[in-house]
Amino acid sequence: MITEEFTGAVALTVNGRKVEVGARPDMRLSRLLREELGLTGTKVGCDAGDCGACTVLIDEEQACACLVSAAQLEGRRVQTIEGLAEDPIGPALQRSFHHHGAAQCGICTPGMLMASLELLRRVEKVDRPMVETALGGVLCRCTGYLKICDAVLDAQNFLEPDDGLAGEDVSHIGDGGPSGFKSTALSQDLAAEMASAVGARVARLDGLSKLDGSEIYGADQAPEGALWLRAIRSPHWRAGFVIGDLGAFVSNEPGIFRVLTAVDVPGENSFGIFPDTKDQPVFAEGETRYRGEAVAAIIGERAAIDAFDVRRFPIRWEPLEPVLGIEAALSPNAHKVHVSRPDNVLVRGWVEKGDIDTAFRDCAHMAEGVFSTRFVEHAYIEPEAGFARRVGDRVEVFASTQAPYMSRDEVARVLGLEPGDVRIIPSACGGGFGGKLDVSLQPMLAIAAWQMGVPVRSVYTRPESMASTTKRHPSAISASAACDAQGRITAYAMEGDFDTGAYASWGPTVAGRVPVHGAGPYRVPNVLNRARAIYSNGPIAGAFRGFGVPQAAIAHEALYDELAEKCGLDRLEFRLLNALRIADETATGQVLQASAGLDRCLEALRPHWKRMLDEARTLNEKSAVTRRGAGIACMWYGIGNTALSNPSRMRIALTREGKLLFFNGAVDIGQGSTTVLTQIAADALGLPVSAFTIVAGDTDKTADAGKSSASRQTFVSGKAAENAALALRAEILRHTNAGPGARFSLQGSALTVEGKSESSVIDLSSSPSGADGIVFEGVGDFDPPTEPLDVKGQGVPYATYGFAAQIVALDVDMSLGTVRLERFVAAHDVGRAINPTLVEGQIHGGIAQGIGLALMEEYVPGRTENLHDYLIPSFGDVPAIEIILIEAPEPLGPFGAKGVGEPALVPAAPAILSGIRHATGVSIRDIPALPHRVRAALEAAGVATEI
Amino acid sequence: MAIYLRPASLKAALSTLAQASGKGRSAHPLTVLAGGTDIYPTRAGKQAWLESFPRDFLDITQIPQLRGIRRDGRAILIGAATTWTDIVAARLPPAFDALKQAALQIGGLQIQNRGTLGGNIVNASPAADGVPPLLALDAEVDIASVRGERSVPLASFIRGNRQTGLARDELVVAIRLPGHRASSRSLFLKLGARSHLVISIVSVAMLLDQGADGTIADIRITVGAASAVPTRLAALEAELRGERLDASLIERVTPGLFSVLTPLDDVRASSHYRRAAARILVRRALANFMEPQVEEVAA
Numbered sequence A: 001m002i003t004e005e006f007t008g009a010v011a012l013t014v015n016g017r018k019v020e021v022g023a024r025p026d027m028r029l030s031r032l033l034r035e036e037l038g039l040t041g042t043k044v045g046c047d048a049g050d051c052g053a054c055t056v057l058i059d060e061e062q063a064c065a066c067l068v069s070a071a072q073l074e075g076r077r078v079q080t081i082e083g084l085a086e087d088p089i090g091p092a093l094q095r096s097f098h099h100h101g102a103a104q105c106g107i108c109t110p111g112m113l114m115a116s117l118e119l120l121r122r123v124e125k126v127d128r129p130m131v132e133t134a135l136g137g138v139l140c141r142c143t144g145y146l147k148i149c150d151a152v153l154d155a156q157n158f159l160e161p162d163d164g165l166a167g168e169d170v171s172h173i174g175d176g177g178p179s180g181f182k183s184t185a186l187s188q189d190l191a192a193e194m195a196s197a198v199g200a201r202v203a204r205l206d207g208l209s210k211l212d213g214s215e216i217y218g219a220d221q222a223p224e225g226a227l228w229l230r231a232i233r234s235p236h237w238r239a240g241f242v243i244g245d246l247g248a249f250v251s252n253e254p255g256i257f258r259v260l261t262a263v264d265v266p267g268e269n270s271f272g273i274f275p276d277t278k279d280q281p282v283f284a285e286g287e288t289r290y291r292g293e294a295v296a297a298i299i300g301e302r303a304a305i306d307a308f309d310v311r312r313f314p315i316r317w318e319p320l321e322p323v324l325g326i327e328a329a330l331s332p333n334a335h336k337v338h339v340s341r342p343d344n345v346l347v348r349g350w351v352e353k354g355d356i357d358t359a360f361r362d363c364a365h366m367a368e369g370v371f372s373t374r375f376v377e378h379a380y381i382e383p384e385a386g387f388a389r390r391v392g393d394r395v396e397v398f399a400s401t402q403a404p405y406m407s408r409d410e411v412a413r414v415l416g417l418e419p420g421d422v423r424i425i426p427s428a429c430g431g432g433f434g435g436k437l438d439v440s441l442q443p444m445l446a447i448a449a450w451q452m453g454v455p456v457r458s459v460y461t462r463p464e465s466m467a468s469t470t471k472r473h474p475s476a477i478s479a480s481a482a483c484d485a486q487g488r489i490t491a492y493a494m495e496g497d498f499d500t501g502a503y504a505s506w507g508p509t510v511a512g513r514v515p516v517h518g519a520g521p522y523r524v525p526n527v528l529n530r531a532r533a534i535y536s537n538g539p540i541a542g543a544f545r546g547f548g549v550p551q552a553a554i555a556h557e558a559l560y561d562e563l564a565e566k567c568g569l570d571r572l573e574f575r576l577l578n579a580l581r582i583a584d585e586t587a588t589g590q591v592l593q594a595s596a597g598l599d600r601c602l603e604a605l606r607p608h609w610k611r612m613l614d615e616a617r618t619l620n621e622k623s624a625v626t627r628r629g630a631g632i633a634c635m636w637y638g639i640g641n642t643a644l645s646n647p648s649r650m651r652i653a654l655t656r657e658g659k660l661l662f663f664n665g666a667v668d669i670g671q672g673s674t675t676v677l678t679q680i681a682a683d684a685l686g687l688p689v690s691a692f693t694i695v696a697g698d699t700d701k702t703a704d705a706g707k708s709s710a711s712r713q714t715f716v717s718g719k720a721a722e723n724a725a726l727a728l729r730a731e732i733l734r735h736t737n738a739g740p741g742a743r744f745s746l747q748g749s750a751l752t753v754e755g756k757s758e759s760s761v762i763d764l765s766s767s768p769s770g771a772d773g774i775v776f777e778g779v780g781d782f783d784p785p786t787e788p789l790d791v792k793g794q795g796v797p798y799a800t801y802g803f804a805a806q807i808v809a810l811d812v813d814m815s816l817g818t819v820r821l822e823r824f825v826a827a828h829d830v831g832r833a834i835n836p837t838l839v840e841g842q843i844h845g846g847i848a849q850g851i852g853l854a855l856m857e858e859y860v861p862g863r864t865e866n867l868h869d870y871l872i873p874s875f876g877d878v879p880a881i882e883i884i885l886i887e888a889p890e891p892l893g894p895f896g897a898k899g900v901g902e903p904a905l906v907p908a909a910p911a912i913l914s915g916i917r918h919a920t921g922v923s924i925r926d927i928p929a930l931p932h933r934v935r936a937a938l939e940a941a942g943v944a945t946e947i
Numbered sequence B: 001m002a003i004y005l006r007p008a009s010l011k012a013a014l015s016t017l018a019q020a021s022g023k024g025r026s027a028h029p030l031t032v033l034a035g036g037t038d039i040y041p042t043r044a045g046k047q048a049w050l051e052s053f054p055r056d057f058l059d060i061t062q063i064p065q066l067r068g069i070r071r072d073g074r075a076i077l078i079g080a081a082t083t084w085t086d087i088v089a090a091r092l093p094p095a096f097d098a099l100k101q102a103a104l105q106i107g108g109l110q111i112q113n114r115g116t117l118g119g120n121i122v123n124a125s126p127a128a129d130g131v132p133p134l135l136a137l138d139a140e141v142d143i144a145s146v147r148g149e150r151s152v153p154l155a156s157f158i159r160g161n162r163q164t165g166l167a168r169d170e171l172v173v174a175i176r177l178p179g180h181r182a183s184s185r186s187l188f189l190k191l192g193a194r195s196h197l198v199i200s201i202v203s204v205a206m207l208l209d210q211g212a213d214g215t216i217a218d219i220r221i222t223v224g225a226a227s228a229v230p231t232r233l234a235a236l237e238a239e240l241r242g243e244r245l246d247a248s249l250i251e252r253v254t255p256g257l258f259s260v261l262t263p264l265d266d267v268r269a270s271s272h273y274r275r276a277a278a279r280i281l282v283r284r285a286l287a288n289f290m291e292p293q294v295e296e297v298a299a
């Protein structure tokens, strides 16, 4: 070729430093930064411009680093998160983000911060719309954007260091990977230093590393010389396949050293959540059951893997007729997805109480309907990533996960090892929401590292992540509800089918949870709720914030709206009349002993609700095309596993050096458990949060805290942390003979115990200790008391429940069928808000995901396998949210606390649908309510306008 | 070894393309790379399934005459490698408002800062937001190769969903917008399922010139994302031309005048919906022109 060929070296300035890099000219800037320059603060969520996590500044302008070629950087100035602090406004932004809790999982944060920097340099006085436009190119799946917006608006007030990060440093021992401990200095708000940490807006203890790019996620680290792994996946819904000569293949592919298939799995080629549902192979054998299923993995050098064209892989596919959707899977001559389930029904769940036949016969009013929802993708911004290596006869896996102990057991099973021979080191988790409970790449990596004896790493591409990992179950629910003339609910019956896709995953949990919650948080004397999880050749449906309860809530809330109308009651009053209260009996016959604050939630919402209704009335007098609606929905949510033991263990220890070590195996997936558990431990022990050093989840160092799901960490692990702290406190008191009210203080290695009359000082450095230097320790356990459900589903499935009610004001465009949300007011009974900022963050994020569920999210395999076509709420899609925290203390919980992670999401979608119905008179039952579905419903009802 | 060329002149670029697309020994198809905001996402999709993708690039972002906006007699020329941000920042007559409004709704700032007008039209997506405003401006595409230069109407340049009439050795050099009356106003309406970063379900660009007597002297209406190629509604334009611009016109925007559209049924919307939405957006655009004009305060 002629002239001007790129030489392969590019000279640019990165964060003020001139660098010359030899890189392939078409290499993406994101990769150049991360792999050539080691600047892993710039995140990659999609490689396609869709998520904005990779946002950097090029000559002061925002750009997606994944869309810029190395060659285009010649002579340019690039600024990344690592250089943020050099700009005067940079630290102010970091402090403001920290203060406002604007980073949850933190994976979007570098992109958000760089976009904010660009804006604040350009404009001095910013307003909300400006922030929305400037940050509109970055997606966040955790926060609902509101706190990010607040943080940017407020940044000018954090120019002085004292304003934000004052207070003592808390040291945090996270894990910098197997290489050992990494210590990060952390700070927190002064509030934490005050008498009580519980209830204070302590800034996240693991927060600062999320703000300067130093947090280590799954893709950010691997041992020197690690090989790369890519899975070979089925492009067909269902297919038979024959793999050819792999020996010949490997010898013809320089740089590719090994291919793994089912025969290379040393242990069981199967995994799954429950002992009796381990139906998913690491590598398919004979037949693939869904698009994206792995049949093999190639392992080799980066360049060879990058250049590999799958057409060279020796495989012959024979596409087979797939079973798609619930109806097809249930048809009598449908193909059996698994031989063990001839009818494709994986499992049935059942709750029966009273006599529904009589109740429906004798009722004053009745409402019924059929509801359907689609596959919904978690769309965490961090795709699965990690590495594995063999250490002697053990294996270590570093990866993004919500459930390190479950991962450990799955990896041990496929390797044929004892669980103790597997070490799982969770990376920082860039969002999970249920999707990182199941293992994804861990078994493949572990097998490769085990077989090859070298470290092996992998990073899923976005489409691979979307195609191969779990989804929210699509549902088909038919339900009916009845009430008496006064509006008291007398009966509820539902039959729900949930498409669990090719493998079981959490299908049984969904089928178990739905019947329990299916009639809603109300007193319903007669109930018949049935749910089934159905196999198909669709994507695997697993756990997703709510385990089927959000889908069920869409049905019951719509029917209760109708009943309220039929008996002439306001929708809020109808719910208040029927709300479950203390001493009421649930659908499973459980009598609520405490902490049932739904009535208080509704009462707190009443004035807001009146205002919303008034506004709607006034606005609708003037406008026919834009109709205002007010929507309402309630929910309840059992905290923890359904009628199953789910213990957690925490350990707190004081060392000779005066270090207060908190061994905490609960994975903080952005929800803030590290901070919340430390607040609880601090108050229970009687030392400030700043005294703690956190040893984060690592299956070798911490005890099993269970998984970060089912909204259980605050309640279950929080109680364990409280128990551990109390045990430690008791041990110290025993040692000093001080009374129970003694006050502690810790200065270096001197622990002062101040009793009523006298005080004593323990010199820890000269106290007897174990080999690990530990002088005192406390271990705490908690397993919430539940009772198994009987054949009719009666029993005590959960120790406690979260309750909430949300209302929303929205506008429906009666011509286009589009919905604009005006504002939410959310009242949540959380028992006790250990950290109000974090609770608010969960509620914002849950509502944002509920908005997605209600209005836009629909995963279609092969069609919406990226964040371009799969739409999640963007900046500007989440309206103002006013939060009312109700504290109906749960005696079993730590300081009265329950969970909030999932409860935040459940009512949002039904509230929106209730609002649409109020605005238009039309009930949308085929979810999501995309504009074309809304318009079709308006047309069918003859109320669509044409202008 | 992949080829990556980044010539600094148009001449060099064209001769490179000519050689690359010839039949000789040095023939080697090259992909023209501008902002990369379509090319790299496409690559990501291929990489995900380990499929092959173009690796040999002719990068045109170093060629000065391809970027920027200038006058050529009565016409305005927008260089092919001009970014959306450049367009937003440029001083342009009101007839270009629709183009600016489209530019502001393409991706986020990250995309607007690097994505180019040339890339948008050559990529030829049915939902390309640059195309409806350009069609309403009667845009022509200036094309060059070593064989010479030619100019073709944009309407015939885009031949179908992701198909253009560009030969392998040709580059789009500029978009040529013939002269417009200073009184022409324009508007772009985009409908998507979320507020940022969204591909159009349907879009409408309308350019309108009102005579001194209040009648419509000229009107151009284009609908995007409702056919394989964004489409001018000639019959509707004819229906409205010469009429008084008042509320009664809304009723004249009837379904029959949209029969040229051939919208798709897909995950974003049904075909039926796209037709209805196109009609509604056109009515709203018209209504918008009827609102009393606010005098712009001179800066």
Ligand SMILES: Cc1cc2nc3c(=O)[nH]c(=O)nc-3n(C[C@H](O)[C@H](O)[C@H](O)COP(=O)(O)OP(=O)(O)OC[C@H]3O[C@@H](n4cnc5c(N)ncnc54)[C@H](O)[C@@H]3O)c2cc1C
Pocket (backbone or CB within 6 Å): A048, A049, A050, B031, B032, B033, B034, B035, B036, B037, B038, B039, B040, B041, B060, B080, B081, B105, B106, B107, B108, B111, B114, B115, B116, B117, B118, B119, B120, B121, B122, B123, B127, B128, B129, B130, B166, B170, B171, B172, B173, B197, B198, B199, B200
């Ligand atoms: C997150 C995201 C959001 C987006 N949102 C929108 C949107 O809302 N609306 C919209 O319309 N588009 C959108 N796009 C698509 C894209 O940004 C635009 O089409 C953009 O204008 C493409 O320009 P480019 O310079 O980046 O093209 P490139 O990717 O560089 O090139 C695109 C194609 O054009 C060819 N090409 C480019 N320049 C020339 C030339 N001068 N001569 C010949 N061939 C050429 C290339 O070979 C390639 O085939 C979005 C993209 C992303 C990633």
Ligand code: FES
Pocket (backbone or CB within 6 Å): A043, A044, A045, A046, A047, A048, A049, A050, A051, A052, A053, A054, A055, A064, A065, A066, A067
């Ligand atoms: S990684 Fe670049 S936008 Fe997602």
Ligand code: FES
Pocket (backbone or CB within 6 Å): A102, A103, A104, A105, A106, A107, A108, A109, A139, A140, A141, A142, A143, A381, A430, A431, A670
């Ligand atoms: S904090 Fe934004 S994606 Fe997690």
